[in-house]
Amino acid sequence: MPVGQPVPGPAGAARPGWAGPGAQPLSPMPGLPQQRRVVAGRPAREPWWQREGVISRVLAVAGVAVTLIGVVMLLVLAAQAGFFGPVPRVVAGGLFSAALVGVGARVFAKPGGRVGGIALAATGIAGGYLDVVAMTTMYRWLDPVVGYVVAFGIAAGGVALAMRWNSQGLAVLVTAGAAVLAPFVSTELMLLVGFLIVLQIAALPVQLVRDWPWLHVIRTIPAVLGTLLAVVGTALDSGAGPDRYQALAAAIVIAVTGLTGAVLAGRLRAGDVTASLSFGAATVPMLAAPVLFSGRTGPTVVAGAVAAVLLLVAAVPWVPKLGAAARIPGHLAVVSALAGAVALFEACVGVTEVQTLPTALFVVAMGFLAAAGQQRSRFAAALGAVYGGLGALAFLFRADPATLAGQVEAEAHLGISTALSAVFLLAVLAVAAWTARRLGLLDRESDAAVLSVFAGIGGLYAVTALTVSLGVATGSRDGFLAGxxxxxxxxxxxxxxxxxxxxxxxxxxxxxxxxxxxxxxxxxxxxxxxxxxxxxxxxxxxxxxxxxxxxxxxxxxxxxxxxxxxxxxxxxx
Structure with missing residues (x-):
């Protein structure tokens, strides 16, 4: 009997799971061991730990981390314990790092040695970078400028090797390893920020050759976090005068580097959203930079300059010839406009008083809404709506219903500034109606009716505040009543x-x-x-x-x- 052929039962007896010709198969008999059914054409999926290359990559990353921690211990803990001298520690770290790079190159050239070679080379390059950080910040053997130059050469060499080997993992491991462990070697925050910025800049040329989204993130986030910490710490330290300008310079460099990388990536790959998001993260220290200065002039100038640059970048695609030359993708324009809107809000808060803040916000809202109607941009309209809402909240804080209803409160808080804010609120509603029509939001009668009701309520409140404020501003005893x-x-x-x-x-x-x-x-x-x-x-x-x-x-x-x-x-x- 052929192997695999079912054994026939007694005559007339039905076989288990069979009900005769043309019938549906019966359910398996209970109590019998069941076999897992395998769908044809869909092989069983292997567990992740059995897949080819997974365990080797995990072990390689763990080896990189452990070895770099050993390098840090050699440079820092040995110094704290008094083992060896500074020169032997630094020389040993440098030689060890160079040896790892050389061994990694040899391993990479052999069959099946890609993962191991990348891990060894990444460990050696990051170790060499940390060695330079220690010589600059801990032992003071190198001037900071010289240290930055040497560190840039090491990081750029690692990135060049990663591009030659076509390995995003190598570039990520070098950048991440050096950035994560550099704080344990550095003794000054501003010097550490400089080395983090060097890593960000060294990985910038990759944008022109490779589509490596993870590198965008890894090279940006450490510099952003370090600079943000420096900005906040310097702002809290009232005696750190020169450090304020160093922190501001660091924030500017990070933002410019992020913008450059995003523009370069957008020109080559219009769908590179990661580069635009990384640029958005790079603007965070710059948005926090106004807290470095006291008074009104310094914060307002910083915030206004940031807003002007970011909004100009966002508006470039609207200029036909300039937009065609720059080729800034839409997602980069959106990120830049959003960051610019935040900076513009900071400038509005810095340049105004409580009574004039609603007017400033309404003016900005009119600008965004007018641009939205002109360019038929829903995103610009959303920004205008947000600014209009913020202005309305500030206006209600100043002219709430209780203030409008009480003569004593009205005469204490209302005046020409409130009347001017009410006028601009009416203007915002008028521009918003025009923009909504341009964007097609009023095409359906039901939508137009609903929006008209809300606009009417806001308009009547603004008119009431306007008349009462003007009445109070006259200085007459009956001015409030006349209003x-x-x-x-x-x-x-x-x-x-x-x-x-x-x-x-x-x-x-x-x-x-x-x-x-x-x-x-x-x-x-x-x-x-x-x-x-x-x-x-x-x-x-x-x-x-x-x-x-x-x-x-x-x-x-x-x-x-x-x-x-x-x-x-x-x-x-």
Missing amino acids: HGIATVIWMAAATAALLFGLRRLSRKSPQAKVALVAGLLLTGAALAKLFLFDLATLAGLLRAAAFLVVGVLLLMVGTRYARAFADLDART
């Missing part, structure tokens, strides 16, 4: 306009007509409630009479038009 009386009339006028707008479109049965009628009726009720509950108790005789007369005339007019509109509608149907 509220004018606000009530404006409320009723707006309600009348909304009702007339809705009645004019009543026959179309459009969503805009329904929303306008409902909003007009609600606003009419609000105006009447304000008239009887607030104005009647607070306004003087002549102002009270004028408010009642104007509101009454408007009610008569809109009531007559309302009745005629529905009569015409009934006549048509």
Whole structure:
């Protein structure tokens, strides 16, 4: 009987798992050992620890880490314990590192020696870098400039070897190993920051040749963290005068290096998002740099300069000829615009007082919204909306409803600055409406109706704050009351306009007509409630009479038009 052929059972007996020709297979009999079914064409997936090269890579990375820690112990712990002298320690570290690089090159050239060769070479190059850091910062044998130059040569040689071997892992191991262990060798923070920046710059030319996203991150993050720590520490140390400018210079170099790398990568590979994100991280120390200086001028100048440069980079793609020459990808423009918007906010806060901050934020919001409408950019519109929201919050903090309702609070906090902020709030709403139409956000009547309601609420609040603030600014005892009386009339006028707008479109049965009628009726009720509950108790005789007369005339007019509109509608149907 052939091997693998099922053994026939007794005559007439059904075999387990078989129900006859054409029938579906029965479920396996319970109690029998089951075999795992393997789908044809899909081989069973091996565990990760059995895959080729995984264990060797893990062991190689562990070997690099342990060996570099040994180098640090040789340079630092031996010095603390008094073992050997400085010269033997440094010479031993240098010779050991050079030997590792040489052995790594020989191993790499042999079959199957790629992983081991990369690990040995990375360990040797990073060890040599740490040796230079120790000679510069710990033993003071090298001037910092000379130390940076030598360290740059070692790092650049490691990166060049990585490009020759086409190994992103080698470049990452060299950069990460030197950056992580350099703080244990260096004795001064600013010198350490310099060596971290050297690593960032040394790996920059790779952008022109290789698409190595991990190297973007590894070469940027250590320099960013070190510089950010230096900025914060220097800001907290009131006596560190020269260090402030060193920290500022370090932040500038990191940002410029990040921008250069992102532009170079974007010109060659438009989809290199990692380079743009790394540039965004590189701007963080520069955004924190204003805290290095006290007063208003220093922080404002730093933040304003950063905002100008970043927003200029973001606007380059909008200029046809310049954008075609620079070839800045969209994601880099977005990152630059976002960082520039943060810097611009810092400049606004630094240059204004509490009462003028809303105006500054509204002006910036108008600029972003106008640019968004001109270029049909939803991202710029989002930035404008954020600035408008921040301005509205600052405006509400200054002119909240309790302040508008109380004469004592209004006369203490409101004035020309509040009135100016209210005017710019109205301007922002107008520009936002134009931008929304340009972006197609008002194409659907339902969306237009909803946005109109929110814009109307904001506009009425701004008008109320404007009239009350102007009344208070006159210095008259009745200025506050006159402002509220004018606000009530404006409320009723707006309600009348909304009702007339809705009645004019009543026959179309459009969503805009329904929303306008409902909003007009609600606003009419609000105006009447304000008239009887607030104005009647607070306004003087002549102002009270004028408010009642104007509101009454408007009610008569809109009531007559309302009745005629529905009569015409009934006549048509």
